[in-house]
Amino acid sequence: MNKRSCPLLALFVSVCLGPAARAQTAAPAPVATPVVIQIDASKIAAPVSPMLYGLMTEEINYSYEGGLYGELVRNRTFQGKEGTPDFWSLVQDADGAGAMALDPSQSLNATLPSSLKLEITAAAPKQRVGIANPGFWGIPVRPDTSYRVSFYAKAAPGFSGTLTVSIESNDGATVQASAQVSGLTAEWQHYTVALTTGKVATSAANQLVIAAQSPGTVWFNVVSLFPPTWNDRPNGNRRDLMQLLVDMKPAFLRFPGGNYLQGHTLATRFDWKKTLGDIAQRPGHRNDAWNYWSTDGLGLLEFLLWCEDMNAQPVLGVFAGFTLRGVPTPPGPELQPFVQEALEEIEYVTGDTNTTWGARRAQDGHPAPFKLTYVEIGNEDFFDRTAGTYDGRFAQFFDAIKAKYPTLKVIATTAVKSRTPDVVDDHFYTRAAQVFQSDASHYDDTDRKGPKIFVGEYATRIGSPTPNMNAALGDAAYLIGMERNADVVIMSAYAPLFTNVNSGAMQWPTDLIGYDALTSYGSPSYYVQKMFSHNRGDVVLAGHAEGIATREWQPPTPRGGQEAPPPKQVPTLFYGATRDTQTGTVYLKLVNAVNTPQTVRVELKGVAAVEPDGLAIVLSSASPTDTNSITEPTKIVPVTTKVTGLGTSFTQTLVPNSVTVLQLQTR
Numbered sequence: 001m002n003k004r005s006c007p008l009l010a011l012f013v014s015v016c017l018g019p020a021a022r023a024q025t026a027a028p029a030p031v032a033t034p035v036v037i038q039i040d041a042s043k044i045a046a047p048v049s050p051m052l053y054g055l056m057t058e059e060i061n062y063s064y065e066g067g068l069y070g071e072l073v074r075n076r077t078f079q080g081k082e083g084t085p086d087f088w089s090l091v092q093d094a095d096g097a098g099a100m101a102l103d104p105s106q107s108l109n110a111t112l113p114s115s116l117k118l119e120i121t122a123a124a125p126k127q128r129v130g131i132a133n134p135g136f137w138g139i140p141v142r143p144d145t146s147y148r149v150s151f152y153a154k155a156a157p158g159f160s161g162t163l164t165v166s167i168e169s170n171d172g173a174t175v176q177a178s179a180q181v182s183g184l185t186a187e188w189q190h191y192t193v194a195l196t197t198g199k200v201a202t203s204a205a206n207q208l209v210i211a212a213q214s215p216g217t218v219w220f221n222v223v224s225l226f227p228p229t230w231n232d233r234p235n236g237n238r239r240d241l242m243q244l245l246v247d248m249k250p251a252f253l254r255f256p257g258g259n260y261l262q263g264h265t266l267a268t269r270f271d272w273k274k275t276l277g278d279i280a281q282r283p284g285h286r287n288d289a290w291n292y293w294s295t296d297g298l299g300l301l302e303f304l305l306w307c308e309d310m311n312a313q314p315v316l317g318v319f320a321g322f323t324l325r326g327v328p329t330p331p332g333p334e335l336q337p338f339v340q341e342a343l344e345e346i347e348y349v350t351g352d353t354n355t356t357w358g359a360r361r362a363q364d365g366h367p368a369p370f371k372l373t374y375v376e377i378g379n380e381d382f383f384d385r386t387a388g389t390y391d392g393r394f395a396q397f398f399d400a401i402k403a404k405y406p407t408l409k410v411i412a413t414t415a416v417k418s419r420t421p422d423v424v425d426d427h428f429y430t431r432a433a434q435v436f437q438s439d440a441s442h443y444d445d446t447d448r449k450g451p452k453i454f455v456g457e458y459a460t461r462i463g464s465p466t467p468n469m470n471a472a473l474g475d476a477a478y479l480i481g482m483e484r485n486a487d488v489v490i491m492s493a494y495a496p497l498f499t500n501v502n503s504g505a506m507q508w509p510t511d512l513i514g515y516d517a518l519t520s521y522g523s524p525s526y527y528v529q530k531m532f533s534h535n536r537g538d539v540v541l542a543g544h545a546e547g548i549a550t551r552e553w554q555p556p557t558p559r560g561g562q563e564a565p566p567p568k569q570v571p572t573l574f575y576g577a578t579r580d581t582q583t584g585t586v587y588l589k590l591v592n593a594v595n596t597p598q599t600v601r602v603e604l605k606g607v608a609a610v611e612p613d614g615l616a617i618v619l620s621s622a623s624p625t626d627t628n629s630i631t632e633p634t635k636i637v638p639v640t641t642k643v644t645g646l647g648t649s650f651t652q653t654l655v656p657n658s659v660t661v662l663q664l665q666t667r
């Protein structure tokens, strides 16, 4: 389950089951004697960190390119494939004739190596010749919508024609919107036009075409097409995906990775300085961690604006000298340039405009500094086993950051001895819901005097491209355990966040949110995240349960010829209670992990009264294998109903395969 070994697992299971657990070997029948859950509102077990629920992101599964980042043109700068303008095609209508090729002799600038040369040898009205781009698995077109096209172009002497820029259906039968550009010269110029659709049908099978009806030679670069973006930001984000994220009310965004931060080599890490400023000055890079090209159009400032747009704090991952395939940079003078780079990156995020990098941020369009509390040193440095350099690397970063920014909290990606990190980032992925369900007490015995914990990546990986209800039941049980320990587990984030669901787009099956060019949806695990984040509370209340049934589960046999592990008894029901001390609302979270209803008797001590009416927010499905998808995006969504008859003691039946949040108004 965990990338690290989990020697305490046996202990966790016995703690989790406790003396009150009853063993069941098959799927349990409805429990005749209700489970009794006692909550004592006078006993605050822990404060809940306001940062508990956040997001983790990286460029994986076409998360930005062909995903959140609004750009609709694929390969706008003609990079990524040596010698070929990948994803571009030549349009030759009727007797029109021409050729298209990369031309390194006519580069736009020193950053972008080649332009695209279009040589039109024969063209006339209705016999156009041009270039076409299919977008990322289509170009989404909606009625009455304005798209912004921009590109650099220049022409060889002799071309005095007009370029027609259009979004049209792939078969060319329907022109969705078009505009004309004229006046090309022998010098590069930047052209911008709006393409506004009328009452067209919503569709994705479209391409962008730039064509002429007269002979000549034209060069292009940075050919870009943007739909309306979230908050109308230029170079901004796709609206539907932002809406899904904002709806989660995330407290933070951890970026830029993940493996994407590291890359396979120093040349392919996330090199933040190359992601700033005019998109025509960004070289982009091969995202070899996930094997596709990144324009870096969504660069450091865009990550920060994305945080701002969600009212979330950045959790900044800085490159720490360790790539996925290279030799780790040893601590000492060789590492120092990366430490310096991290200090400058922090200055870019937080510095006044009278600092070098704060001034650069202002020049990039954002004079106000961003709030930053957490900086993470690297990613998954427990993989640096052979050289074992992380202790030293972490110390060098930690000392430099604390010296310059004493209030910043520094996160380690694995346990270190050289320094005491403020926070350690734990990652857990599992392919069985029962793993998280049997380990839901993982943090119950964590040393409260040690570093805080950030569960920076976790997921029950059942379902592709997005998790099914069974996975959501695993995640919810684990989250209940994190929330119960929210004094030490101060942050958590599901990973990965996004996947484009088109064939060939996904590198990592089981992702929180899926989308194609036109539509998007949240998985059942997405709704679990949202329910927990919206119903957080600020203190954990002490609780005790009796009568929780268990079911037997056979853990998989580890690879390598080892013996099958013994079966485990896994609880079928999970609970946790928090309270908002301002409003008095108690949030009782309940997970019924099995296919049958379960009845719970809730007894609430330490409050004067409970209002008879409350709310139940329930996520459930008839079968644990049910899921949401691009064609059934809302098959499983939380349903909110009024509940009556509440009091300091009441009974509630939990439907099969369900996650419930009960909102109880207490006095």
Ligand code: AHR
Pocket: 058, 257, 258, 259, 260, 379, 380, 457, 495, 496, 508
């Ligand atoms: O979330 C996918 C990958 O899992 C991340 O890039 C990495 O940090 C982890 O191994």
